[in-house]
Amino acid sequence: MKNHLPTIKEIAKQLNISVSTVSRALHDHKSIGLRTKMQVQELAKKLQYEPNQTAIFFQQGKTFTIGVILPELSEAFFSSAISGIEDAAHKSNYTVLLGQSHDSVEKEKQLIDTMKKHRVDGLLVSISKNTTDYSHFETLQRYNIPIVFFDRIPKISNIHYVACNMVNGTVQAVNFLFKKGHRIIGMINGPEKLPATKERLDGYIQALTKSRLKYDPALVINCDLTKESVCHATEKLLTGKRKPTAIVAFNDYVALDAVQQARKMKLRINKDICFVSYANLPISNYTAYPPLASVEQFPYLQGQKATETLIELLQKKSDDDTDVNNRTYYKIILESQLVLHDAK
Amino acid sequence: MKNHLPTIKEIAKQLNISVSTVSRALHDHKSIGLRTKMQVQELAKKLQYEPNQTAIFFQQGKTFTIGVILPELSEAFFSSAISGIEDAAHKSNYTVLLGQSHDSVEKEKQLIDTMKKHRVDGLLVSISKNTTDYSHFETLQRYNIPIVFFDRIPKISNIHYVACNMVNGTVQAVNFLFKKGHRIIGMINGPEKLPATKERLDGYIQALTKSRLKYDPALVINCDLTKESVCHATEKLLTGKRKPTAIVAFNDYVALDAVQQARKMKLRINKDICFVSYANLPISNYTAYPPLASVEQFPYLQGQKATETLIELLQKKSDDDTDVNNRTYYKIILESQLVLHDAK
DNA sequence: AAAAATTATGCAAACGTTTGACTGAATCAG
DNA sequence: CTGATTCAGTCAAACGTTTGCATAATTTTT
Numbered sequence: 232m233k234n235h236l237p238t239i240k241e242i243a244k245q246l247n248i249s250v251s252t253v254s255r256a257l258h259d260h261k262s263i264g265l266r267t268k269m270q271v272q273e274l275a276k277k278l279q280y281e282p283n284q285t286a287i288f289f290q291q292g293k294t295f296t297i298g299v300i301l302p303e304l305s306e307a308f309f310s311s312a313i314s315g316i317e318d319a320a321h322k323s324n325y326t327v328l329l330g331q332s333h334d335s336v337e338k339e340k341q342l343i344d345t346m347k348k349h350r351v352d353g354l355l356v357s358i359s360k361n362t363t364d365y366s367h368f369e370t371l372q373r374y375n376i377p378i379v380f381f382d383r384i385p386k387i388s389n390i391h392y393v394a395c396n397m398v399n400g401t402v403q404a405v406n407f408l409f410k411k412g413h414r415i416i417g418m419i420n421g422p423e424k425l426p427a428t429k430e431r432l433d434g435y436i437q438a439l440t441k442s443r444l445k446y447d448p449a450l451v452i453n454c455d456l457t458k459e460s461v462c463h464a465t466e467k468l469l470t471g472k473r474k475p476t477a478i479v480a481f482n483d484y485v486a487l488d489a490v491q492q493a494r495k496m497k498l499r500i501n502k503d504i505c506f507v508s509y510a511n512l513p514i515s516n517y518t519a520y521p522p523l524a525s526v527e528q529f530p531y532l533q534g535q536k537a538t539e540t541l542i543e544l545l546q547k548k549s550d551d552d553t554d555v556n557n558r559t560y561y562k563i564i565l566e567s568q569l570v571l572h573d574a575k
Numbered sequence: 576m577k578n579h580l581p582t583i584k585e586i587a588k589q590l591n592i593s594v595s596t597v598s599r600a601l602h603d604h605k606s607i608g609l610r611t612k613m614q615v616q617e618l619a620k621k622l623q624y625e626p627n628q629t630a631i632f633f634q635q636g637k638t639f640t641i642g643v644i645l646p647e648l649s650e651a652f653f654s655s656a657i658s659g660i661e662d663a664a665h666k667s668n669y670t671v672l673l674g675q676s677h678d679s680v681e682k683e684k685q686l687i688d689t690m691k692k693h694r695v696d697g698l699l700v701s702i703s704k705n706t707t708d709y710s711h712f713e714t715l716q717r718y719n720i721p722i723v724f725f726d727r728i729p730k731i732s733n734i735h736y737v738a739c740n741m742v743n744g745t746v747q748a749v750n751f752l753f754k755k756g757h758r759i760i761g762m763i764n765g766p767e768k769l770p771a772t773k774e775r776l777d778g779y780i781q782a783l784t785k786s787r788l789k790y791d792p793a794l795v796i797n798c799d800l801t802k803e804s805v806c807h808a809t810e811k812l813l814t815g816k817r818k819p820t821a822i823v824a825f826n827d828y829v830a831l832d833a834v835q836q837a838r839k840m841k842l843r844i845n846k847d848i849c850f851v852s853y854a855n856l857p858i859s860n861y862t863a864y865p866p867l868a869s870v871e872q873f874p875y876l877q878g879q880k881a882t883e884t885l886i887e888l889l890q891k892k893s894d895d896d897t898d899v900n901n902r903t904y905y906k907i908i909l910e911s912q913l914v915l916h917d918a919k
Numbered sequence: 920a921a922a923a924a925t926t927a928t929g930c931a932a933a934c935g936t937t938t939g940a941c942t943g944a945a946t947c948a949g
Numbered sequence: 950c951t952g953a954t955t956c957a958g959t960c961a962a963a964c965g966t967t968t969g970c971a972t973a974a975t976t977t978t979t
Contacts, residue, residue, distance in 0.1 A: 249929045284692040286965035289633040310654035317675050327673045331661050348628040593959050608957050630935035
């Protein structure tokens with residue numbers, strides 16, 4: 232039952248020619264006579280010969296595989312991203328090797344190791360929440376495996392990355408509210424240490440300043456994204472001295488929890504209080520009181536761009552045949568954008 | 576800048592021993608003296624030697640990789656599934672090679688080919704909507720690559736699969752409604768040709784029969800899952816001769832659209848009309864009028880089980896060293912289960 | 920007719936690792 | 950002291966492919 236797959240050797244033997252001739256014939260090499268070329272190709276077809284890629288990978292030191300490490304595959308944001316990644320990779324004939332870190336640094340390290348072992352040509356990473364030490368990424372340099380980070384990127388400078396800038400989107404969001412007549416605009420922001428939190432705050436302040444509204448720190452409350460802390464923040468905002476008529480929420484989940492809390496407090500959504508947020512749910516259409524608008528972060532696009540960037544790097548690598556670390560780094564920044572929801 | 580990675584050969588040369596000794600020393604082979612073993616391991620560490628897996632893959636004809644082909648990575652159901660797959664694979668030291676077919680038969684074929692080329696050890700597939708010809712899967716038999724199908728499985732018998740049986744869940748759903756006092760229960764079902772549609776109908780009829788209610792075909796309307804067809808179906812049900820007080824919807828999306836339509840018709844949700852559906856959204860908590868209950872299909876679990884099954888097959892394969900096609904097929908059926916939602 | 924160029928093919932090394940078969944030395948039983 | 954056993958290690962083949970270099974055969978040029 233040993234079903235030996237046909238190899239180049241066998242073709243050679245059957246045709247009484249050398250393996251190199253067969254190899255070249257299959258590659259349409261010019262130095263092979265038309266006659267033998269035909270013979271080889273015919274027999275190859277007959278035997279349903281298919282080259283053993285593992286041998287080729289090994290021989291060429293290239294696997295046409297890119298590794299992808301994400302925090303959580305089941306999150307809407309990342310599943311869109313991976314979709315973009317896969318599409319872009321497939322287009323350039325690369326394949327995707329996947330791993331999820333579950334936001335554990337330990338697992339992230341393991342995955343890096345696995346990827347290294349599998350000799351992926353390049354790596355796409357969105358780092359885990361808790362990663363602060365980046366040494367495990369550096370080990371990849373020895374292997375000349377380039378990394379492109381996306382969305383969640385390390386706070387170091389000599390890296391390639393693709394990210395979405397939240398400042399602009401936030402400015403748009405606040406402007407939007409301003410134009411609708413809101414003058415007291417609150418914000419339920421995320422955990423302090425997240426870069427994403429800072430960007431939102433920056434945009435918020437920028438927009439206020441431009442509209443000649445004064446920035447009142449009491450109107451911005453951080454939360455840790457749990458339901459309780461969101462409710463708490465909402466309550467605090469809505470019972471504060473200066474009561475906002477609109478709130479910018481850290482993301483859709485936060486917005487939905489805040490809406491619930493506001494309703495509990497007998498406020499009428501979109502009348503007494505309006506919300507805008509940042510998109511991570513595909514379902515705003517279905518919720519009863521969706522935010523008026525969301526800042527879109529284009530996960531699919533981010534994944535796609537990151538992949539294209541990586542593939543470009545790989546291209547360059549094989550062109551120059553030089554070290555990848557040539558001190559020029561891609562920093563690709565997509566602009567977030569406010570998307571208005573249908574007023575039902 | 577040619578950063579040659581350390582190999583077994585180099586270690587051998589530096590220590591003036593043969594490569595085989597080094598190899599065995601690194602594998603802790605008993606026939607190697609303690610002294611040399613130590614020396615080798617020490618040098619290996621010092622040089623930061625790591626075996627070249629591509630060489631090993633090639634040499635052993637095994638890649639410790641499983642291929643996964645899904646219709647759509649960004650769909651909640653599949654992203655949960657892939658999460659389960661990755662977790663299970665990682666646990667057994669397998670890695671996941673990913674591809675999405677976008678429900679295109681053509682792309683599905685291409686992916687099969689890619690997976691074959693990469694010499695994955697096994698394959699996990701949820702087939703595209705439009706696949707009716709299964710010959711591309713059969714080509715894998717030559718390569719002795721086992722496939723486990725899950726969720727969307729081909730209608731042929733000599734295959735391994737993991738699926739979730741909807742009959743039981745549907746029975747539970749209808750019973751649940753019956754116990755709540757409903758006597759006229761409608762159903763908005765899916766496209767006729769889908770097996771999933773049939774299972775739901777079977778369960779529906781079974782449950783009715785047991786409760787001694789008569790099955791009235793006018794109360795079951797198929798739709799093609801578009802918003803329009805759902806609205807149309809809902810309207811037809813709710814203006815029919817026998818007006819249902821409860822409706823079983825094909826899935827959460829359908830339910831939400833149906834709810835919208837019902838509200839348009841001035842019916843009070845959960846008073847005039849109740850809904851139950853099948854879970855694919857993680858957000859029922861947030862919607863204004865979620866279905867009373869959902870039949871859960873456990874995508875994460877399905878992915879996990881499928882992976883475990885595949886790995887078991889791979890185990891067997893290497894044990895027996897015999898052909899995988901030994902005429903015994905795993906058919907693993909998870910039972911769907913009704914999950915009640917919090918009444919808010 | 921000799922030299923040069925072209926065409927078609929073969930040889931063998933290389934990629935890094937594993938592994939069965941073999942060898943030489945030391946140890947041990949009787 | 951001989952033969953068997955264990956120990957420590959080496960040799961070389963094998964996995965399938967690519968590719969630089971050599972070679973042989975043929976044709977073209979001078």
